[in-house]
Amino acid sequence: MTTERPLRVAIIGAGPAGTYAADILSKSDVPTSIDIIERLPAPFGLVRYGVAPDHPRIKQIVVALANVLGRGDIRLLANVNIGTDLTLQDLRDHYDAVIFATGAFKDSDLNIPGIDLDGSYGAADFVSWFDGHPDVPRTWPLEAKEVAVFGVGNVALDVARILAKHPKDLASTEVPANVMELLEASPVTDVHVFGRRGPAQVKFSPLELRELGHVPDVDVVVYPEDYDFDEASIDAAENNKQTKQVVKTLTDWTLREPGNASRRIHLHFLQSPHEVLGEDGKVTGVRVERTALQGDGTVKGTGEFIDYPVQAVYRAVGYYGTEIDGVPFDASKGTIANEAGRVVDGGDVVPGFYTTGWIKRGPVGLIGHTKSDAQETIANLVEDAPRLYAETQAGAQQLSPDNLLHLLKDRGVDVVQWHDWEILDQHERALGEADGRERVKIVPRDEMTDIALKRA
Structure with a gap:
């Protein structure tokens, strides 16, 4: 496919589902510019916050996810909440497509x-x-x-x-x-x-x-x-x-x-x-x-x-997905309403909206199962790419990656990017090394952002 600009895609959620989706999309035939938007100041989702600390083997999945996020071709925008820091309209204005990979973290x-x-x-x-x-x-x-x-x-x-x-x-x-x-x-x-x-x-x-x-x-x-x-x-x-x-x-x-x-x-x-x-x-x-x-x-x-x-x-x-205002939700399943990863509203496809991971299929299967799940969603997004380009071409001037960062800065959002996370990561590891542990996790959100953004 030839185009004058890359397809702008936002992935909401920096856990395994969102990261796998970003990796698969980045290797497709469609030129892309991908942002992963995460509401917490740290990436990795349930691997960091849903796996017991005495399971270091499962925690090693972080290494694979970090290899993807640290490559440089996928931008992490953490500590950004959809609904308050950014609206759905903001996402539509700044991206050709949005993939919701927000997982399921509430109790059934x-x-x-x-x-x-x-x-x-x-x-x-x-x-x-x-x-x-x-x-x-x-x-x-x-x-x-x-x-x-x-x-x-x-x-x-x-x-x-x-x-x-x-x-x-x-x-x-x-x-x-x-x-x-x-x-x-x-x-x-x-x-x-x-x-x-x-x-x-x-x-x-x-x-x-x-x-x-x-x-x-x-x-x-x-x-x-x-x-x-x-x-x-x-x-x-x-x-x-x-x-x-x-x-x-x-x-x-x-x-x-x-x-x-x-x-x-x-x-x-x-x-x-x-x-x-x-x-x-x-x-x-x-x-x-x-x-x-x-x-x-x-x-x-x-x-x-x-x-x-x-x-x-x-x-x-079991876990239950969290509804996002404005995104069709199937309360009986605790998932975003979708057909093979395309978000639907009453059976009609919502243009430009996709989903993957537990918020797509429900909280079943192990972490590795999210790869095949993401492949289905990305295959459909790639198939839709010509239509996505056509539908957003009129507003293409807004689709520069810098524009969203300027918007978040104007709103006073403390965005944590990958290089900022690396500072926090190194800090936690240094604390752990002093105690003979792999890391000591920083818990308060303000302290996490202050360390990441070199304010502490």
Whole structure:
């Protein structure tokens, strides 16, 4: 395709989805000028603020993302919020196309009685706290000896492990100092993880599950009566490699002798959350209903209920996307309304608007799955490129990369670009090196921007 100027594209969100999309688009046959606009002062999205600090292997995804953002052909504009610092009309005025890659960082609801009691929390909020997210409170009420976690995915494991793990075993990670201080004061002894289906239906990854069995002075407790396998379960365990590994690990644990660790993580299957129990407005327990497999991997309630005394509850039943004013949203899925990455409104394509990642397809799959997701969106954008050029040609004089920076400066926005992030990154690494850690994460937003922009 020949054109007098590159296609101007804004990607909203500097996490894996947005960065992969930028990388794929930059290597297409369409000449492009790409800005990644990120609302936080730091890039990398859920890899920085949604992965537990004791998972350094997953954190290494940052290296791949940094290689893309640091190449020089993609511009990072961080600490810029869509809706306040920039409007959708601003984006339309300054870009030929916009790709929304804002992810999903809110907790999905769990509609059971008592879920709003004091002591009931969303797992995503807890993860944001222990990962030092700048937009969440610095404190967390870690006052419970016994805790319930609803959900059997990797986030549930992260929550259970961080709650039960002795803080000294987190000391080498990037866990912020304020988090460490509160974890050290936590009185927790038992964390109960509940799944409504059987061992063959859990969503734990094999590696994360195996690692759970090696946490110092923390016993994993399982219950043989929670183990049942219907036809679909047996088929999955025989024909799916991941399920086979997970089932083997869980089954092996039923054969172990009880330990004498000071803390325990209990894994309960075939028990569906029914009610959060409370007294004087505070969580005092949970009531679950025993379920039975139906042959196809689904379950049905049996009418048998079990109560567990706990003083805190965490729901880890999935993430939910955040609506952007003016962008069509499918509330039933928690996603931007789209067809194969093209944003749609009532079935009609919204010209120039695209989406990718969890805000496109929902919070399912691992981080690597966002690559194939981005490829579909970018293929459609490239196909639409001739129309995108034609529709914005009249306003082409506004499409200079400098114009948007001038606009943000005039509005008093402290834009953090890649070279600014590198200053903050080096500062965090230097703090970590002094403590024998990879980094010490700066948490307050103002402090992050002051360091990045050399005001501190």
